[in-house]
Amino acid sequence: MSKFKKIRKIVLTTGIAGLVGVGAIWAYVKSVSHAVIYKDLESVPAKYVGIVFGAGIRRDGKPSKYLKDRLDAGVLLYKNGKVKRILLSGDNGSNRYDELKVMKEYCVDAGIPPEDIFVDYAGFDTYSTVYRAKDLFKVDDAIMVTQAYHLERSVFLGEKMGISCVGFAADKGDYQLATKNEVREQLALVKSFVDVSRNRKPKYTGGNIDIRGVSNFYKK
Template sequence: MRSVIKRVILLTAILVVIVPLLARGFTMAFARSRIYTAPEATPHHRVAIVFGAGVRGNQPSAVLYDRVVSAVALYRAGVVDKLLMSGDKRFANYNEPAVMRQTALRLGVLDDDIALDYAGHSTYDTCFRARTIFGLRDAVLVTQAYHLDRAIFTCSALGVAAVGYPADRRPYAAMSWFQLREFGATLKAFWDLFISRPLPALGEPLPNRLSRGGLLHFPLS
């Protein structure tokens, strides 16, 4: 009986501790050589994908604001030509992409150089839709470092060759929680990519929306 209990405890420890550590370590190793910490060192790509985060009304959270500011830094440096703002718009009074767009406009980005994806409900959804809806084959991903490894791995696994630019511009009050949560989020990423393969909200493919000649804004759901 005791040996059975020990085996159960050992198996539980493996599942709860070791597997998440291995998954997180794998994504970190995968992304390490693909992360650039200065705009001038980042290789040119046509599009930067900016991942959504929390908003209050029409104001971005500190995390989201820094993501937009970092993407604008790449845009100003000529590293990217277009910004794809992907986030959540599940409710009438909650619209991450719209807030991201307004923030980017205030920072001097041309409206023609911004595209909005309103169905970026998760990292998986954003990367999936970037490939299937917007026709992207490569991109610079902009998000905080704690999330960047998983984002690069997810987009790459879904057919978008990705490099990353970290958006950390200040200390964040909930950073310890973000980092802890990332272990579970990384496990879910592996599950989604290789086992469940969920189908996000889709629509008509629109690869020309991110063409060099300009792009139009459109609501996606």
Template sequence: MAIVGAMALVLIVVVTVSANYWVWRKTHASITLESSQCVHEPVGLVFGTSYGLRGGGENPWYRARLDLAASLWKSGQVDHLLVSGDNHTRYYNEPIRMWRDLRRQQIPDAAMTLDYAGFSTFDTLARSRDVFGVSRVTLISQRWHLPRALFIAQYLGLEARGCATRKRSVFNDRWMWAREILARVQLLADLYLFDRHPYFLGPSIVLPTDAETPGNIIPVYRRVPMPAPVEHALEDLRALRKPDNDQDLKQSWHVF
């Protein structure tokens, strides 16, 4: 029994180390630790997490993700934010909470799309592809979470890069690092043994992409409509200034 137990322990250790090395090897080159160096992508995917901690107080990982998402949008490194989270009951709604807090950081509604069925990292990424039609994306999360998220994204065929939140020491996040070590083993089992599928997909939701350049998000200033009186006044002005022929066009230039 002792020999069998020792062999089983060795096997578990080998499988765990191998799985983590594989995930790290496939993804580490796609993770940027300095937010200012994150490359531009049309969509920034914000992974949901709980607002508060069980012992009380605000979840630092929640705040870090939102701060980074707001910073990337304001700097033009992403054109649109896909905010995904858990909404399994009417009393718990991660996307709405994130949406409210991003609005407090002056992110306009037109720059955000909410995904209410991001029950897990896998579901969030699968839905971003199959429901929202995302193909290129920046994943916004902590550095301990990004390897697993990027591995799933690559498995799903997404062209993804990871942008890590502000650094915290490994000691401060030690429980999350430990959790991820086991989660990466479960990840490989889900993808290659159990053929995992998202819990819920639903109808397609089209992000505001540019038809002329598919995959690119239309900038907010081109998506926010003008008030109707202003738009009508501009149309009337264009009609008045429209030249009837080339001669009128030449004369109109002399006016200005």
């Protein structure tokens, strides 16, 4: 066998093994989360906290459609007694971009009292949001509030972090870049599995803001 053929065989074998491994990860993540994802309000079980994941704001300072639908879903859960607290998590990494300010104002305008709203200013990605929900806010049970394509990963991370959680799909109509986001999500599932396996630490850790205690709504 020529050297080229040997190398090609190694590459092909490695590639096939990699694809099998990725497929196994996808199947495992879905097995953990699929049965506890809900699309209708009546069937979703009540939990103490609704975790609303950030999803960007528009140039005019309004929430993106992704984010607006997540916030609306969180408000719906709260007003129907499905959750007692709302944890908003997003990116507040610069003075020019304050996603959490928009999220806070939206929820208050929708009728949620500030004392029932908690804010994570360093939820830079899904993993960080869920890790900090458990580590910083002491969340034990929660409803993950985001679009359906994002729920399998969110619920998987919650369960692995020790949070008894379910997912509530915030989908309303069509979304821009939906196909791109769904493809990206498949890669993110694998990354999340690796992050959990090596217990990756978020950029900011530590502290204690008990979700059952006094809200940090007015702090920053």
